[in-house]
Amino acid sequence: MSQKSRIILGIVIVIVILGIVLGVDQIQRRRLAAQIPELVPGSIPIYVDGILTAGFIPADLDELPDASFVDQEEGKTQEGWLLRDVLLLYLDSRNLEDSQITVSSSSREKSITLTWAQIENEANRVMFDLSGRGTLKLVSDGVEGLAVRDEWVQEVDKIEISQ
Amino acid sequence: MSEENQAAAPQAEKPPYFSTFQLILLALMSALVVVAKIALRLPLQLPGHSGIFWMAVIIVGTGIVPKRGAASLIGLTSGILAGFLGLGDFGILNTFLSYAIIGIATELALLLLGSPEIIPAAMIAASLGHLAKFLVKWVFGIITGAPIGFVTAGLAISAVSYVIWGALGGLLGALTLKALRRAGFFAYLAEKK
Numbered sequence: 001m002s003q004k005s006r007i008i009l010g011i012v013i014v015i016v017i018l019g020i021v022l023g024v025d026q027i028q029r030r031r032l033a034a035q036i037p038e039l040v041p042g043s044i045p046i047y048v049d050g051i052l053t054a055g056f057i058p059a060d061l062d063e064l065p066d067a068s069f070v071d072q073e074e075g076k077t078q079e080g081w082l083l084r085d086v087l088l089l090y091l092d093s094r095n096l097e098d099s100q101i102t103v104s105s106s107s108r109e110k111s112i113t114l115t116w117a118q119i120e121n122e123a124n125r126v127m128f129d130l131s132g133r134g135t136l137k138l139v140s141d142g143v144e145g146l147a148v149r150d151e152w153v154q155e156v157d158k159i160e161i162s163q
Numbered sequence: 164m165s166e167e168n169q170a171a172a173p174q175a176e177k178p179p180y181f182s183t184f185q186l187i188l189l190a191l192m193s194a195l196v197v198v199a200k201i202a203l204r205l206p207l208q209l210p211g212h213s214g215i216f217w218m219a220v221i222i223v224g225t226g227i228v229p230k231r232g233a234a235s236l237i238g239l240t241s242g243i244l245a246g247f248l249g250l251g252d253f254g255i256l257n258t259f260l261s262y263a264i265i266g267i268a269t270e271l272a273l274l275l276l277g278s279p280e281i282i283p284a285a286m287i288a289a290s291l292g293h294l295a296k297f298l299v300k301w302v303f304g305i306i307t308g309a310p311i312g313f314v315t316a317g318l319a320i321s322a323v324s325y326v327i328w329g330a331l332g333g334l335l336g337a338l339t340l341k342a343l344r345r346a347g348f349f350a351y352l353a354e355k356k
Contacts, residue, residue, distance in 0.1 A: 010288070014290055018322050021301060107304070132321045
């Protein structure tokens with residue numbers, strides 16, 4: 001086989017792998033859409049006192065201001081959107097006062113419960129950072145229980161609010 | 164000396180597959196992969212951008228130790244180092260496999276594509292190696308039941324970004340190998356064998 005053919009074959013392999021990844025992702029999205037018709041596939045459901053109230057959808061990100069901070073552990077910039085702004089898109093702040101907000105990831109089996117006061121305080125930088133594979137990770141700049149990498153909640157798939 | 168001992172003698176003198184000097188070079192490259200991940204940071208919010216550094220290191224490693232298994236050994240060793248150093252957000256197994264697969268996939272790609280000194284071959288091999296890292300993270304996500312990407316285009320952007328940064332790393336590695344050849348480094352290496 002000539003060098004040119006080998007290089008073309010290499011490029012084809014890269015394209016095929018990309019195609020497989022995106023194809024499987026689309027199948028997953030369709031399957032999820034069939035299971036939960038109320039939610040846009042990939043959206044994050046927001047439950048208030050156990051009742052599905054809204055689904056945080058990607059298009060909402062365009063409306064939100066960006067937020068960032070440099071994490072002290074690795075010096076990386078965490079960039080995304082404040083959880084406060086996400087919640088205020090759907091809920092009135094008066095309804096959130098004195099409430100407990102639990103953000104969880106079923107795949108990572110992790111969750112964190114925070115008060116609205118902690119989330120509302122902009123200095124805490126309780127925010128979602130977009131991971132490399134397009135999922136959301138809840139991070140913060142020093143909030144107790146969410147201060148270091150091990151405590152961050154990766155692959156968030158549910159937000160629950162109890163009042 | 165008995166006949167048995169005479170027959171065994173040539174076997175004992177068989178040189179090891181990698182010389183000690185080559186193993187030192189490969190260990191150095193493995194350490195460089197991890198150091199590149201920790202110390203060299205680009206202020207870019209693009210997934211996989213650190214691949215420009217470590218894919219360059221792996222391509223240089225396969226060029227200066229031109230034997231099968233060199234890239235895999237770099238990947239496995241750097242995976243062990245990265246695992247022990249606690250790099251990554253998804254646990255030691257994910258970290259180890261992510262690093263190891265880079266070396267193994269680059270190795271397999273170079274079996275098809277040939278010398279890493281050929282720029283297009285190095286770029287595609289590095290792309291495939293880096294894409295394999297992305298695949299490990301993606302497959303782990305599927306196995307653990309991770310939610311599908313929040314941003315629809317997130318996965319596509321991420322995958323393409325890994326390919327591009329990997330290719331740039333391959334380019335950097337191939338150019339480094341050419342510079343090393345011009346500087347007479349390979350003649351120096353031949354003497355060291």
